[in-house]
Amino acid sequence: MVADATAAHQRLDRWLASTWPDLSRSRLKALIEQGQLTRDGEVVRDPAESVRPGARYVLTLPPPAPAAPAAEAIPLAILFEDEHLIVLDKPPGLVVHPAPGNETGTLVNALLAHCGDALPGIGGEARPGIVHRLDKDTSGVMVVAKTEAAHRALSEAFARRDLERTYLALVWGVPAKAEGRVEAPIGRHPVDRKRMAVVAKGKPAATRYRLLRAFGTACALLECRLETGRTHQVRVHLAHLGHPLVGDPAYLRRLPAAAARLPAELRAALTGFPRQALHAASLAFRHPVTGERLAFAAPPPADLAALLAALGRTQM
Template sequence: MDEIKEFIVIEEEEGDRLDIYLSGQLGDMSRSYIQKLIKDKKATVNGKIEKAKYLVKEDDKIVIQIPAPKLLEVIPQDIPIDIVYEDKDILIVNKPQDMVVHPAPGNYEGTLVNAILYHCKENLSSINGIIRPGIVHRIDKDTSGLLMIAKNNNAHNSLAEQLKDHSITREYQFICHGVVKEDKITVNKPIGRNPKDRLKMAIVKDGKNAITHFEVIKRYENFTHMKASLETGRTHQIRVHALSINHPLLGDEVYGPKNNKFNKLKGQTLHAKKLGFIHPTTKEYVEFDSELPKYFQEILNKLK
């Protein structure tokens, strides 16, 4: 059955294009797919069909009809994945940069989910449905590093509860613009949708609580190699908090400078390096570490 979603435009959102507004509201869907839905007359504004370039106004009532996902569209694919650890309950993978974690409407192939469906067959939790089987948490397409996959619902519930309690160890490494003076910085600032650009996140007063602990690993000329430990897991948290202290991530075209001297970068230099949690079955603490990817290490070598 198709899903119907309704939204009322608030004052801060007035002036956004219809496709951009809906992209902000429907974070899992690509803008191109939303544009297709609008073109196919699946969206209305105050009961009328409008084009993607329509500028939304305060109090506009927007209704969009989202076709139900089809099971056959999420297919197992023999895509190589770097497996760090596996048992009957969990799978720890080291996701490469430039790989989407799970399918979204209009993008059903080449994702980590397609790969683990092939590897695990039927042995994945079903809690997050057919689009995100086994997926407990995710990282951005252009972020590399460790992810935990639940192979059954008991494991999924245990890991999800630990995420909710902020008891999971999550340590990232990144390279940022500028030389960070302080050895350690804790940023405690709420994060929500950017009212001026719904495709971005930002520090906003009514956002969700977000806490990041930063620590300098090494300083270079014009750049700093840092690590970040997360207490919370908000969308784009490290990237937004790093920008808030005026040190955006190298390669981050959304929150940082558009140009840098490393032109071959595919996205932000951000790697989920360490992941630790209580094992769902053994009840013992387990921790996993991964090496920095080749592209990341090559940049550090050039900075030296």
């Protein structure tokens, strides 16, 4: 479609929405950000860009995603399983449930293959069985429901915080107090909507931390316990405390001064760590049917374990 003079100075997504009323503005914005629009053959990714009269715009609509996720044979590290639930150790890099850009290769796809016909429909078609989630690059213990009753009971337990969860977090710097509590409301970042932030009108959030080991003044290994369960809570609260996670692509805004004093090889290992150094180390809860207390733990994955070992071997 060629833009005429009446489109001048209009936002691109707004003009497209008026031109193609069958597509919502939010859908068009997403398509633009995914690189599905070209202007005179050049990809355009900014929905707020002004329309250029005389330019030819071509929008490509990707094929529709399947209504339900497909089963995929992906290995799972299962810690416990019965007819009601599964507890597993999620590796880093595994997305929990399908979303735009990650429609396949997720934990849900793996669970559908593992459980067969038992799982679809439990807790919603797109997220069958999922009670809580870990970020793609956060590893560790998760529980998944296999029945609607278990899903409801576990969801209520998470809502009431009637369970125990601990995380291991490798952070830059060493907190002044060996134990502490961060209480700060969390909401969407006012500018970058893909990030969360401590904001005045955010949802209440509280995290307790305990120093497990200090590596000189450069880094520290913390144990964190959540009193609430907000998106990115540990990552946001530790960054707010002044001790962002090693490798965090969203909340590590600048390299701490302590990094300059590290041996070159160790500094390279820390600054090159490809993900946030966060691991869901343990989870304890009552079985939704039997009432038995269950407790599970998983050691840090190989990449984080190797980084901790390197820190432990270095004199600082």
